[in-house]
Amino acid sequence: MRDRRSLNRAMARLAAGDRSAFDEVFAAVAPPARALASRLLSTADHRGADEEDAVQEAVIKIFARAHHYDPARDALTWALALVAWECRTLRRRQQRARSAGGDALDALVDGARSPEALAIDQQLLDHVHEALDALSPHDQATIRAAWSGQPPDVPPATFRKRLERALSRLRGAWSTTHGA
Amino acid sequence: MAPDQLLALRARRAYEVSRLGVGARMAIPAALVVLLALAINGPDPMCLAAGGLLCAIVAASGWQGGEWGRAALPALAAGLLPFFAPLSSRGLGHVCVAGSCVSYCLIACAVSGFVAGFLFTSRARPQGGGWLLGAAVLALTGSLGCAFTGLPGMIGMLVGGAAGVVPAALWMARSPSSSP
DSSP states (O other): HHHHHHHHHHHHHHHOOOOHHHHHHHHHHHHHHHHHHHHHHHHTTOOOHHHHHHHHHHHHHHTTTGGGOOTTSSHHEEEEEEHHHHHHHHHHHHHHHHHHHHHHHHHHHHOOOOOOHHHHHHHHHHHHHHHHHHOHHHHHHHHHHHHHHHOOSHHHHHHHHHHHHHHOOOHHHHHHHHOO | OOOHHHHHHHHHHHHHHHHHHHHHHHHHHHHHHHHHHHHHHHHOHEEEEEEHHHHHHHHHHHHHHHHHHHHHHHHHHHHHHHHHHHHTTTTTTEEEEEEEEEEHHHHHHHHHHHHHHHHHHHHHHTTTHHHHHHHHHHHHHHHHGGGGGHHHHHHHHHHHHHHHHHHHHHHHHHHTSOOO
């Protein structure tokens, strides 16, 4: 209890600008603050250097906000509450950073395909072009216009009829070449 | 450097940066007074010099804290009396007694200086370096309002201020725990 009263007085002096109180406050507050921060910030990833930086940031916050200390409060309680708040903020920041990076990584993983799948896709595309080349220029132009979304220069109903006939001839050319 | 020493160094640095912030925030009211003086008196070089010095002293007292920090804002507040009093008595003319005439502004400077000195001493109850700091802030603040009266007004304000301190200081010496 005497130590706590002594710490309260020292913290009040530090808050008022008395630099000579710094060492006393640091010696009393830093070890329990470090221990609390380590417990709150430890993760299964065990990123040692990052965790140590975060612990130090939490402890340093006490002294960055020392001028806010209210002498009516218990200094150690005030300091540890500050550390707990800072740790919560740091954890949220870490979680946001991880989820943002994770989403990007997941997208990259989902979008990737094997070399075999890519080769099959390329072969299929080549066959489609072969079948197209077997059609008349008029049918080719109709299918390419529909594919690219170009507005037709004929009425929509007419364009639909032409596309239907061109696709039917394409299916026929595909069946002739590949039997399917 | 040992990890604890490094942490202590970082904590001390954070503390000093926070004290700079305290000083900067304390200088805001002083800056407002200076801006007001400039708006009233125009870009007077003496006003600018006194105002700049006032802001620097108040900011430094906030950074330093302790007796300086406790004295600065009460002295600034007390100094508003000799700041406004001569401005409000502008245009009242002179009073002549036995062939000698003196402007009301000059009288206002002296009287308001006296009251300001009394109030600052009795309310702020400065200790140690707070006396000197308070006197400087009070004098500079008052001079921003008395500047247009010229040197006689400034001297009148300073003499009045010093005279106002005496009775308050005597009262403090007689009954240290109570205010007059």
